[in-house]
Amino acid sequence: MFENIIKFFKSLGKNEKETKSKDAAKERLHLVLMQDRANISADFLALMKQEIIEVIKKYIDVDENAIDVRLTNKANDDGTTGAPVLYANIPIMSVKEEAKEEVRKEKKQKTEENNVTEEQKNTEKKNQKEEKVKKDSKNIENKTVNEKKEKETNKVIEKAEEIVEEIKDKNKEDADTNIETISEEG
Numbered sequence: 011m012f013e014n015i016i017k018f019f020k021s022l023g024k025n026e027k028e029t030k031s032k033d034a035a036k037e038r039l040h041l042v043l044m045q046d047r048a049n050i051s052a053d054f055l056a057l058m059k060q061e062i063i064e065v066i067k068k069y070i071d072v073d074e075n076a077i078d079v080r081l082t083n084k085a086n087d088d089g090t091t092g093a094p095v096l097y098a099n100i101p102i103m104s105v106k107e108e109a110k111e112e113v114r115k116e117k118k119q120k121t122e123e124n125n126v127t128e129e130q131k132n133t134e135k136k137n138q139k140e141e142k143v144k145k146d147s148k149n150i151e152n153k154t155v156n157e158k159k160e161k162e163t164n165k166v167i168e169k170a171e172e173i174v175e176e177i178k179d180k181n182k183e184d185a186d187t188n189i190e191t192i193s194e195e196g
Contacts, residue, residue, distance in 0.1 A: 055081060058096075066100060069109035073101045 059079040066072055078099040084092040 055079070059098075062098060063100075068106075070105050071103040073103055076101045 059077070062079060063072065063074060063077060078097070080097050082095050082097045084095045086092040
């Protein structure tokens with residue numbers, strides 16, 4: 011009976027080993043199919059992984075041995091397999107001080123650029139307001155000058171009308187005098 015129990019556990023162990031190798035083979039086949047669908051070779055994926063690591067290493071210290079970059083499939087909402095996805099699991103050990111300083115400098119530079127841009131906008135607005143004030147002042151000045159000219163013109167017209175009336179009256183008087191003179195003579 012003890013032998014049967016040992017055989018049973020041995021058969022379980024074999025199933026686990028077979029299942030593990032079956033799953034590993036299935037995973038490898040799955041990876042090959044995804045690489046084929048995405049038109050990405052294993053060499054290309056390895057090169058891409060190395061370049062990603064090099065870029066990241068500029069800014070952070072990483073555990074290169076623990077980095078996992080692989081191609082996987084995105085699952086659709088309906089549970090079907092979707093498009094290939096590049097998956098990268100990169101354990102970060104620490105952020106480099108130089109990178110932090112560079113980020114601070116870039117942030118400071120952007121802030122300064124924004125401030126300069128803001129100052130330029132404010133200066134431009136101020137200049138536009140000053141131009142508007144000058145234009146409005148000139149318009150008011152022109153309006154005042156035009157009103158004065160109009161008043162002077164109206165005065166001249168009134169004076170001319172008075173003179174015309176005086177001339178008419180004078181001519182009427184002269185005409186009346188001439189008529190009286192002619193009547194007396196005739």
